[in-house]
Amino acid sequence: xLFVHETTPGGFLxxxxxxxxxxxxxxxxxCGPRSATRIAMATLAAGLAVAIAVAAELASSxxxxxxxxxxxxxxxxxxxxxxxxxGAMLVMTALVIVAVGLFAGGQHRLHAGAGDxxxxxxxxxxxxxxxxxxxxxFLGEDLFSLYVALELLTFAAVPLVCLxxxxxxxxxxxxxxxFALVGSLLYLLGVGLIYGQYGALDLLTLSGQARPDPxxxxxxxxxxxxxxxxxxxxxxxxWLPPAHAGAPAPASAVLSAxxxxxxxxxxxxxxxxxxxxxxAAVVGQLLAVLGAVSILFCSxxxxxxxxxxxxxxxxxxxxxxxxxxVFPLAAGSAELxxxxxxxxxxxxxQLISHALAKAAMxxxxxxxAEAFGHDRIADIGGFGRMLPLxxxxxxxxxxxxxxxxxxGGFVAKCxxxxxxxxxxxxxxxxxxxTGGLLAGAYVFRVINQALAxxxxxxxxxNKVPRRLEFAALGLAIAAVLLGFVPLRPFGxxxxxxxxxxxxxxx
Amino acid sequence: MTAVLQPGVLFGLCGAVLVxxxxxxxxxxxxxxxxxxxxxxxxxxxxxxxxxxxxxxxGAGLEADPVPQALVxxxxxxxxxxxxLAVALLKRLSELSAGDRAGTAAPAxxxxxx
Numbered sequence: 001x002l003f004v005h006e007t008t009p010g011g012f013l014x015x016x017x018x019x020x021x022x023x024x025x026x027x028x029x030x031c032g033p034r035s036a037t038r039i040a041m042a043t044l045a046a047g048l049a050v051a052i053a054v055a056a057e058l059a060s061s062x063x064x065x066x067x068x069x070x071x072x073x074x075x076x077x078x079x080x081x082x083x084x085x086x087g088a089m090l091v092m093t094a095l096v097i098v099a100v101g102l103f104a105g106g107q108h109r110l111h112a113g114a115g116d117x118x119x120x121x122x123x124x125x126x127x128x129x130x131x132x133x134x135x136x137x138f139l140g141e142d143l144f145s146l147y148v149a150l151e152l153l154t155f156a157a158v159p160l161v162c163l164x165x166x167x168x169x170x171x172x173x174x175x176x177x178x179f180a181l182v183g184s185l186l187y188l189l190g191v192g193l194i195y196g197q198y199g200a201l202d203l204l205t206l207s208g209q210a211r212p213d214p215x216x217x218x219x220x221x222x223x224x225x226x227x228x229x230x231x232x233x234x235x236x237x238x239w240l241p242p243a244h245a246g247a248p249a250p251a252s253a254v255l256s257a258x259x260x261x262x263x264x265x266x267x268x269x270x271x272x273x274x275x276x277x278x279x280a281a282v283v284g285q286l287l288a289v290l291g292a293v294s295i296l297f298c299s300x301x302x303x304x305x306x307x308x309x310x311x312x313x314x315x316x317x318x319x320x321x322x323x324x325x326v327f328p329l330a331a332g333s334a335e336l337x338x339x340x341x342x343x344x345x346x347x348x349x350q351l352i353s354h355a356l357a358k359a360a361m362x363x364x365x366x367x368x369a370e371a372f373g374h375d376r377i378a379d380i381g382g383f384g385r386m387l388p389l390x391x392x393x394x395x396x397x398x399x400x401x402x403x404x405x406x407x408g409g410f411v412a413k414c415x416x417x418x419x420x421x422x423x424x425x426x427x428x429x430x431x432x433x434t435g436g437l438l439a440g441a442y443v444f445r446v447i448n449q450a451l452a453x454x455x456x457x458x459x460x461x462n463k464v465p466r467r468l469e470f471a472a473l474g475l476a477i478a479a480v481l482l483g484f485v486p487l488r489p490f491g492x493x494x495x496x497x498x499x500x501x502x503x504x505x506x
Numbered sequence: 507m508t509a510v511l512q513p514g515v516l517f518g519l520c521g522a523v524l525v526x527x528x529x530x531x532x533x534x535x536x537x538x539x540x541x542x543x544x545x546x547x548x549x550x551x552x553x554x555x556x557x558x559x560x561x562x563x564x565g566a567g568l569e570a571d572p573v574p575q576a577l578v579x580x581x582x583x584x585x586x587x588x589x590x591l592a593v594a595l596l597k598r599l600s601e602l603s604a605g606d607r608a609g610t611a612a613p614a615x616x617x618x619x620x
Contacts, residue, residue, distance in 0.1 A: 075573075144577050151584045155591060162595070167602040174538060174595045181545045181588050182532055188581060189525065189552045195574060196559035 005079040005141070005204070010057035011067030014080040014139050016050045017090060021132035025125055033121040037105060040124040044101045047131060051094035055492075058087045064496025074202035080139040081204075083496030085339075085348055089138040089265060092352045095478060096257050096359045097131050103363050103471035104250040107370065110465065119163055123251065130156035130254060137262040143191045143201040146266060147184060150230065154180040157259045160251040161243045172242035179229050179239045183263075186226030193219035207273045217279050220270060224283065227263040227270075233287075233324060234294035237317040244316065245309040249366020252309065256316045257359035261351055264323050268347075271327055272338050284327035291324030292431040299438035303445070308365045308375040311442055312358070318435060319354045319401060322416065323347055325428050329419040339497040343423075346415030348493050349482065353408025356479035357400035363472035364390040364397070370468070373461040377449060384450030386460050389469035391450040396476035398443030400483075403436045408482025518558035524551025538599075542592045549585040553578045 024043035028036045057065050064083040071077070082090065104127070108120045133156055136149035154177065162173035191201065197215040200206055210216060232240040240260070244252050271280055271287075295318050302314035326347030330338045338344055367390040368383060369375045384391035400409030413432055420429040528548025532541050560574035 144580070148580065148584060151588065155587060158591060158595070165598070165602075167599060170595055170599045170602060174592065174599060177588075177592050177595065178532070178538070178541050178545070181592070182529075182548070185528075185545065185548050185552060188549075189555065192552060192556045192559055192574070192577075195556075195577075196562060199571075 005066050005068050005074060005081065005202075007068050007071075008061070008064070008066050010054070010061075010065050011080070013050055013054045013057065014065060014067045014082055015069075017047070017054065017135040018080070018132055018139065020047055020050060021128040021135075024128045025132075028121065028125055028128075033117055036121045036124045037108065040101060040128060041105065043128060044098045048094040048098050051090040054082055055087045055091050058082065058084060058495050059492060062495060074142065074205060075200050078140075078142040078145050079202065081141045081496070082139055084491075084493045085265075085497075086138045087495070088348060088352060088493060089261070090135060092355050093131065093134050093138070093258055096355055096475065097127065097254065099471045099475045100250045100253050100359060100363070101127065103253075103366070103468050106465055106467040106471070107250065107366070110370070110462070110468075119165075122159060123163060123248075126156045126160050127250075127254065130160070130259065134258055134262055138265060141203050143194065143203065143206075147188050147191060150184050150187065150262065150266070153259060153262055154184065154230070157255055160255060161247045163248050163251055166246075168242070169246040172239070172246045176239045176243040179236065183226040183229035186229075187223045190219040190221075190223035190226070193222070203269060203273055210274050210276050212276045212278060216274075216276070220275055220279070220283070223270060224267055224287075227267050228290075230263040231260050231267070231320060232317055233290050233320060234297055234317065235290075237294070237298065240317055241310055241313040244313040245307065249309075249362055249369065252313070252366075253359040253362035256313065256362055257355040260316070260320060261355060264320065264351070268323075268326075272330070281328070281331060284331055287324040287327045288329075288425075288428060291321040292428065294318060294321030294324070295431055295435040296438070299435055299442065302442045303438065306376055306378065308368065308377050308380070308446065309362070311377065311446075312361050312365055315361075315401060315439065315442060316358055318439070319350075319358070322350050322354075322413070322432070322435070325416065325420075325431065326350075328425065329416065329423050329428070331423075337497065339494050341419065342415045343419035345493055346412045346419060349408055349415065349485065350412035353400050353412055353479050353482050356475050356482065357397040357407075357409060360393050360397040360472045360475035360479060361401075363468070363475065364394040367464050367468050367472060370462055371460050371464050372458060377445060380458065381449050381452040381454035382458060386458070387464070387469065389466070389473050391447070393469065393472040393476040394450070395443075395447055396473075396480050398439075398447065400476075400479040402439045402443060403432075404440075406483040407480045408485070409479070411483050411485055514558050514561035517554050517561060521551045521554030521558060524548070524554060527551070538596055542589060542596065545592070546585065546589055549581070553581060556581070 021043060024039050027039050054065060064081055067080045069078050104123060130153060133149050133152035137146060137153060140146040140149055158173050158177045161176055162169040193215055195201055198206060198209055229236045244256050247255060271283055275283060298314045298317040302311050302318060305311040305314060326343050329343035330341045330347060365375055367387055368380060371387060372380060400407040403409045403413035413436060417429055417432050524547055528544045528551055531544030535541055556574040556578045560571045
């Protein structure tokens, strides 16, 4: 039996999630820069409502939401599909983008009339384009439309890196673009090989047909390596720190929190849904080794950074490592599918809590840079007195990165640690614990400075409106609230996954 | 020998060679422009592989499979945009560094690059 997509009630919401931001981009281009902020703000509200509506539809119906575009069924047509994990991603993306949008709106008002109206319009255009591409990646069911979504994501993310147009950020953006291009071309080559072998691009169809054969192994290897370059896993992380640290604060927040999550999400789908069992296990082990090296190596590098934003960027590479040690832990078994394991829930929670915490951290760092005109950790002693809300946001987000309760990061790391012990991976358990300690060390460096009493009080160059600080604090509190999710496989994340099981059994 | 000369196989092999050349250029050249050209060669190789795949659809009784051709057209559009973006960034970068060399400071005003 071939699994066929059927449009479900509420399916049109998925289309809205993808095209609303695109319509806003067109409207901004048509109406000119004057109305850019207003249109963007309205779209932020509407997009958040759509994401919540999709999640509500998933929760109430208990099965995946699907839309078959134009009524053309795969293999000729393409389908959009949201299962529990995609739904969670949509809501997380919407939350981060709304907070970043509020922050950027406040920051732009601070610089109004400084002659960078064009930069601000570009920021809104790219933010909205990026949102559409992210939603398309989370909802896509077709390997080729996923390629297009990934490329759109890159094209929106690269200009965000070099918004200020300084030579070093343009350089970082170019480096990022070359890495991302090679990554997506390798992915495209894999798509071609898979189509040549199976004559299908639809993920559900493929998951039913995939069998161990060399063409599929080569294709998946190419695709996963390509996606790793985009996800910045060690040793392909070289482009990330300069790109993420050089971008303006709201741009760094979306880049670090959301953009690198899209390729990780795709790797997760490829390994769990498409890869046939024996090779999936080998790939899982390899990814876990790279993830573990990423955690240890980049946490140590984060400790040695003198600049706050570079430190946060290295911490991103380290935290991405946790997402890759999920693979061997969530391999599942004959009785227990991958999405029923605690590691699956832990991995998904880590993805979401890292996005919220990292965006909060970058926004707090943005407030600090805005207030003092620099972000050298050594010279911001006592900033907690001037910017108590930002210091609190940084600390709360830090709880999540370290994995200290109560926080989303704690639940995620606790689940992963339990899974590592149960499944018999002591070296992964040790890595998780060491990574937590190192994260504690680099977060403490900053908190220590926040509470320090410097010999000469630091000078606040610009007064920062409270609204900016509240955006960071809101995200940090959301990351902490995630810690109150019950400690067991979380039902919402499993919605719609049994559709795949159906595809397996003819 | 004749098996190699069949169009499907020949296209596939040419595609593989181009992919190799492209990857080699990207991996070994420190010059950014060469890397961008390398990306283009890599892309062309991949499109040839798609062509070979379409031709193999002909083996299944069809004249040729149209889906890979549709994918290639989209792929070319995407690859073209990517090259345009890369070249625009490179041009801006060389303008900025030329400004530095001439002794004039890099523009102090934040400027948009797009």
